[in-house]
Amino acid sequence: MTAQLETLPFSTTVGHVTLTRGGGGDGGHAPIVYLHSSGGETGADSLAPFLELLAEQHEVFAPMFPGFAGSEGLDQIDDMEDAVYHCLDVFDRLGLTSERVPHVVGLSIGGWMGAEIAWRYPDAIRSLTLVSAPGIYVVGHPMSELFGRRFDELAEETFADQSHPVAAMMHQMAAVAGGGASMATIPFDLLRPFFESMAAAAKIAWNPYFHNPKLPKRLHRVSAPTLVIAGRLDGLVPCATSEEYARLIDGAKLEIWDDASHMIPLEQPARLAARVSDHITTATVSVAG
Amino acid sequence: MRLFSFHLMPYPGLPPDYDGPAWITCPNELFDPGLGTQIYNRYLDELILADELGFDGICVNEHHQNAYGLMPSPNLMASILARATKRCRIAVVGNALPLYDPPTRVAEEFAMIDCISGGRLIAGMVVGGGPEYYSFSINPAQARERFAEAHDLIIKAWTEPGPFEFIGKHYKIRYVNSWPKPVQQPHPEVWIPGAGSLETLEFVAKHRYAYMGIPYFHISVFESMFGLMRQACENEGYEADPLQLGWLVPIFVAETDAEARRRYEEHFWYFVKRLLPGISISPPGYTSVRSLENIIKGGHTFAEFLETWEQVVEGEYAIVGSPDTVAEKLSANIERLGVGNLLGLFQLGTLPADDTRRNLELFAAEVMPKLRQRFPGTERNVIAGAAGPAAGAVA
Numbered sequence: 001m002t003a004q005l006e007t008l009p010f011s012t013t014v015g016h017v018t019l020t021r022g023g024g025g026d027g028g029h030a031p032i033v034y035l036h037s038s039g040g041e042t043g044a045d046s047l048a049p050f051l052e053l054l055a056e057q058h059e060v061f062a063p064m065f066p067g068f069a070g071s072e073g074l075d076q077i078d079d080m081e082d083a084v085y086h087c088l089d090v091f092d093r094l095g096l097t098s099e100r101v102p103h104v105v106g107l108s109i110g111g112w113m114g115a116e117i118a119w120r121y122p123d124a125i126r127s128l129t130l131v132s133a134p135g136i137y138v139v140g141h142p143m144s145e146l147f148g149r150r151f152d153e154l155a156e157e158t159f160a161d162q163s164h165p166v167a168a169m170m171h172q173m174a175a176v177a178g179g180g181a182s183m184a185t186i187p188f189d190l191l192r193p194f195f196e197s198m199a200a201a202a203k204i205a206w207n208p209y210f211h212n213p214k215l216p217k218r219l220h221r222v223s224a225p226t227l228v229i230a231g232r233l234d235g236l237v238p239c240a241t242s243e244e245y246a247r248l249i250d251g252a253k254l255e256i257w258d259d260a261s262h263m264i265p266l267e268q269p270a271r272l273a274a275r276v277s278d279h280i281t282t283a284t285v286s287v288a289g
Numbered sequence: 290m291r292l293f294s295f296h297l298m299p300y301p302g303l304p305p306d307y308d309g310p311a312w313i314t315c316p317n318e319l320f321d322p323g324l325g326t327q328i329y330n331r332y333l334d335e336l337i338l339a340d341e342l343g344f345d346g347i348c349v350n351e352h353h354q355n356a357y358g359l360m361p362s363p364n365l366m367a368s369i370l371a372r373a374t375k376r377c378r379i380a381v382v383g384n385a386l387p388l389y390d391p392p393t394r395v396a397e398e399f400a401m402i403d404c405i406s407g408g409r410l411i412a413g414m415v416v417g418g419g420p421e422y423y424s425f426s427i428n429p430a431q432a433r434e435r436f437a438e439a440h441d442l443i444i445k446a447w448t449e450p451g452p453f454e455f456i457g458k459h460y461k462i463r464y465v466n467s468w469p470k471p472v473q474q475p476h477p478e479v480w481i482p483g484a485g486s487l488e489t490l491e492f493v494a495k496h497r498y499a500y501m502g503i504p505y506f507h508i509s510v511f512e513s514m515f516g517l518m519r520q521a522c523e524n525e526g527y528e529a530d531p532l533q534l535g536w537l538v539p540i541f542v543a544e545t546d547a548e549a550r551r552r553y554e555e556h557f558w559y560f561v562k563r564l565l566p567g568i569s570i571s572p573p574g575y576t577s578v579r580s581l582e583n584i585i586k587g588g589h590t591f592a593e594f595l596e597t598w599e600q601v602v603e604g605e606y607a608i609v610g611s612p613d614t615v616a617e618k619l620s621a622n623i624e625r626l627g628v629g630n631l632l633g634l635f636q637l638g639t640l641p642a643d644d645t646r647r648n649l650e651l652f653a654a655e656v657m658p659k660l661r662q663r664f665p666g667t668e669r670n671v672i673a674g675a676a677g678p679a680a681g682a683v684a
Contacts, residue, residue: 078431147423147572148570148573184585184586185589188585189293192578195573195578195581199572202428202572203574206429206572207428209426
C-alpha cells in the first residue's frame, strides 16, 4: 500500500507556508515531522518516495520553510533563532504537542534546525534523526562552499549517483548555462526556486557559515533519542560533523554509510525510511520503559 | 553635461599563466608591493591631471580583495585628491555602506573630505559588489536593508543636530554626533551606482539622487536601465533630470581610428578577460528575485563574454578612435541614453602611463569642447535634500 500525500497551504505567524501531509490512519504512532535541506526538496517532488514510506505507519508532515516552495515569511526570519521559533509555531498549529509530540527527521540544514529545537525545548521532540547535518564547526574538517557554486559541482558533492534525476537535472542546467556564463538561456521559472531557497539558507547560515559556535556546549541538553546518519561520499558536509553530534548528544547512535553522499532521503529512500522506523520504534519503547 | 574622469586603479601585473578569477580567491601572493607603490602614485597623478585639464570631476570607488581595483578605501584616495586638486568635484562612487560598522564612519570621513576640499565631494553610496559579501562574510540576504538603514543614519547624522540616539534593526548607536559636518548643505550630492536592481532604481528616484549605470554591458542594457530609472522618477511624480543619470564607459582617443585601436585593444582585453572574471558573482539574497529576472536577461551581454573587437564596437563597450570618432560616438550615445554625466575610464587594464596621459590630453583638447558645446548646462534642476521626499525620508 502506498500512502497518499497531499500538499496544502498552511497558516503560520509569519504567513502561509506550503505543507505536505500524509498517512496517519491507525493513530497508534506518533507523527513525524520532516525538515528539509537548503535544496528545498518537497513532498510533491523528489522527496515523495521517502515520505510515502514513512506515511505507511505514521502521520507525516513536511512543512516548507519560509522562502522555499512559495512559503511566505522570509522577511521575518533573520537567523537560526527565528527559524527555531517558526518551527515551534508550526508544531503548535499542527497540534504536535503533548501526546502528539513528533519524531523529527531533518536533512542537512533541516537536521541542524532539529538539533537547535531539541536542546532548547527537549520536550518538544520525541526522537531526532539527523541526516547529513551541519551545525558544528570541526577544526580541520570545514564544510565545503554551498553558495555561488556551479550546479554540476554541487551535484558531484551531494549525490552518490550522478544519474539520479535531480543530479542529472543539475548537470543539465550547468551545461546549458555554460557554468553561469548565460543564465538567460535557462527559463527563469526553473531558476526562481533555486534563488529563493539559497536566499533563505543564507539568512540562517551565511555567517557563521552553517554552524552555531554555541551548539557544542548546548547539545548535552538534548534528551530525545538521537540517530545520526552521514554518507561517506558527502562532499559538502564532512562526516566529522556527524561524529561530533554523536559524541556530544548523550546516547546518540552514529551510522556512516559508505555508499551514500549528502542527499540520502532522495537517493536511498527505502533504506533510510527503514532505519528511521527502527529508530522510532526503539525510541518509543525506551521512552515508555 | 558634466564630464568626469573615473579611475579603477587596476592591478596590471597578473602573470600570464594565471587564469583564475580576479576576485575573492585571487591569491594575494600575486600582489607586488613595489609595483603597488608605483601604480598608486601614477594613478593619483592621472586623476590630478584630469583636474588640471578641466574635467568637472574625478571618481574613485571601493572594492576589496581583488585585482580589478586596488581601492579598499576610496576615502584614502579621495582625501589625497581633496588636497592635491584645486577645482574639480571629487566623486567617491561610492562607499559600500554595509561594510562599515557603524556606518557613522562614512558620515565622518565624507565630511572630512568635504571640508578638506572646500565642498567638492560627491558622496556615493553603494550596496557593495557581490564578491564583497564573500570577502567580508556580511550576510547578503540582508544587504539591501542594511544599506537602506545605514543611508538613513548617515543622512540624519549630516542633517539633524546631534547628539541623538539611533535605534535601527542593524545599527544601534546611543550617541550620534558627527564631528566634522560637511561644508555642502544640507549635504553633499549623493550618487548611487547600480547594475539594474529595481530596488536601487526606486531608492534613487525616491530620494532624488543620481544613478550611475555600472558599465560592461551592451549599450541596449544601459538604454533599458535608464528607461527604468526615468520611469521610477515618474512614479515619484517628477521628471528625471539628465544630471541624475550617469554613464560609465571606457574611452580612448588617439590621432586616428586605426592608431587608437592598435594602442588600446590588448589593454582592453586584459581588463575584460583577466580582471572581470569573478566580479559578477551574485550571492544569495543579494538581489531580489524580481530584479534578478531583469538582470539575467541582459547578463549574456556582460563584457567578460566578448570575443571579437567588432562586438566591442557594436555594443559600445568602449569608445575608441580619433577625436572626431570619439566625439561623434559619445554624442550619439549621450543623446540615446539621455544622460547628463559622462564618466570616462581613461585608463583601463594594463594601459600604460604615457598612453593614459595622451588619452586624457587629446580628449580634453579635442573632444571635451565639442561635448561642452553640444550639451551645455551643468546645474541640476532636481536637487536632493532641498525639497521633496528626501528630507522626510530619513526620519
